[in-house]
Amino acid sequence: MKLVLLPGDGIGPEIAAATRVVIEAAAARFGLTLEIEEDLAGHASLKKHGATVTPELLSRVRAADGLILGPTATFDFKDAARGEINPSMYFRKNLDLFANIRPSRTYAGVPNKVGDFDLVIVRENTEGFYTDRNMAQGDGEILVTPDVSIALRRITRHCCERIARSAFELAMTRRRRLTFVHKANVLKISDGMFLDICRAMAADYPEVETDDVLIDAMMAHVVRKPSRFDVIVTTNMYGDILSDLTAELSGSLGLGGSINAGAEHAMAQASHGSAPDIAGQDVANPMSLILSTAQLFDWFGSRSGDAAYVAAAAGIDKAIEACVGRGEATRDVGGRLGTGATGAAVAAAVAGL
Structure with missing residues (x-):
């Protein structure tokens, strides 16, 4: 399985690094052959390439088996003509990722x-109310006069x-x-x-x-x-x-996994945003992106008929449940660990299955 990993903005690089540790542990435990290519999206790409996402990146994602997109600073990107493109919208629209699958469940040890x-x-x-996805050209949100807007x-x-x-x-x-x-x-x-x-x-x-x-x-x-x-x-x-x-x-948005799936492509994406106010503090919960990547494994395994990826997805879910129950998690879900240590704990739990 070839994956493209885009860490994104804010807390994205931290939770993406923790996620990578877990999926590498899952690859070793379940005998997966993974190739992970990291690239830029969001502010880092805008600074280097003049756009938050590029056509060249889209081509690499199309050639891969799955995409892991870290949270990006969507609210900052207001002018597509200046390269400020919403990366999430860009991939959903260009890869026709029509189904957003978001499980929510409670965990022992997390108060609810x-x-x-x-x-x-x-x-x-x-489609729907998201006007940036509704038009072949242009946007479905219109300022008719300074005092009248239509969506x-x-x-x-x-x-x-x-x-x-x-x-x-x-x-x-x-x-x-x-x-x-x-x-x-x-x-x-x-x-x-x-x-x-x-x-x-x-x-x-x-x-x-x-x-x-x-x-x-x-x-x-x-x-x-x-x-x-x-x-x-x-x-x-x-x-x-x-x-x-x-x-x-369920206890925290940090426990909300999410996959965006289409007929040919799929993208793992945390349910939350880039949280710039806590970036770099080693306190962000990486479990949403980890759970999302497990969903991506399950999608790929089910589609390709490779039971090892389906088993790896179930194993990651089980490891997260065990870690949350033991308090080997971030503080938002009652744990005592930082972002990196939480990723390491989940990876160890996967390895010990």
Whole structure:
């Protein structure tokens, strides 16, 4: 497996280094053949190449088997004409990474106020309210006058169908429950299309129990009783907000893994941002990026038929669970270690499986 690793900005280099230690341990333990190529994205690339991401980098990523993208300073990048391109958007759009898969679960040893749960949010990743992904040319957010702004939301049958099918397929591997989250009572045409497509596709998966919940009500339900949910499928912005909430309910956003997957490519990406306020202090939690990379291994192993990568993904998950339970983690999840030591602890746990 050939991987491109882009450490990114802020805490990115620290958590990327910890992640690399873990995946190298997993390669040794499970007999994986890994080739890891590090490159630049974000501010470092802007300084060196005049752009946060380059076409040459995209070509290298296309030729690889997977991408690990560390957090980047997205808010800083405002003018694409000056090379200030959102790296996450760039890869999602150019690689057509239409499914953002974000598991959230509780861990023994990490306090939570909502009880134990284990769910996965399947978020459409290429359209919706994210206006930088909605146009073939230009942007779907428009300043009509200094006092009037318009944002266009795009919902297509094609994107609804493929994200719904991805969610049903995932539900078949879990507890066979799927919830459609929408706002079709107000957005009758766009969310109505999404909901109609999800309901129609249920006929292809009679083993899966389905229901649907309005997005505002869903926020209350996951706080009240997240254990009632298994797999949740929704459109782009709803999924972005909801998955941050469920990750935080598990104990920390630092425990939220995330993979962006398409038909041919996939990208591991932590659920959180670049946190420049704590960069360089050895306190950032690397587990989100580590868990995301485990998802990438599982995606590659399932797609290629290589069971060793699937086993490695499960092993990394098990190692993180053990480390969190022993307090061999960062302080945000009740641990006592710094970023680097947490990576080393997870790597040791993987090696000892």
